[in-house]
Amino acid sequence: DGGITQSPKYLFRKEGQNVTLSCEQNLNHDAMYWYRQDPGQGLRLIYYSQIVNDFQKGDIAEGYSVSREKKESFPLTVTSAQKNPTAFYLCASSMSLALNEQFFGPGTRLTVL
């Protein structure tokens, strides 16, 4: 089955620690995205990548970093610089950036203790 996997489903971290969220897709999609979801605020774009070794900041990139070394993988690191990291994080992919629907993973809920 083709799809997007995110791991772990739930993640806890202490303040001041960096943490990396995994996102893998086997849809052969070129473009990948990371969103943050907070209650009542919909989805906000953190980073996106249209091709391997290329990525762009979204609307709320501060305190986050990404890499795209392989087409199928787009990990997100939440750094200690992110002031309010507790949220639900969603990874998505699409065939390309241009006018294609996005397919979503199941999400990772990050809680900072």
Place this chain on the structure above:
Amino acid sequence: AQSVTQLGSHVSVSEGALVLLRCNYSSSVPPYLFWYVQYPNQGLQLLLKYTTGATLVKGINGFEAEFKKSETSFHLTKPSAHMSDAAEYFCAVISGGNYGQNFVFGPGTRLSVLP
């Protein structure tokens, strides 16, 4: 710049009643429009999409939406609500330009279905 508004952050209907979730958008060029559904603690699932052609679009689970250019709307409907329809619904729009940042989501509408 594109934007999406969804009237009503929370909508309640009785089981068997009509479901109507509203979506209005602003876009300077012809848009592609989408409705997604999200169940608690899950990712988003595509319900339906409008790209070109027929303005009445049918999706999964008995939902449909109509693109009305003159009203800049893309409202989601279902003739008869089922308990399993309780979820959050997001309208989204994409149009030309900086594609990566032009997939814009609305704030979402939480649908409750009462027995």
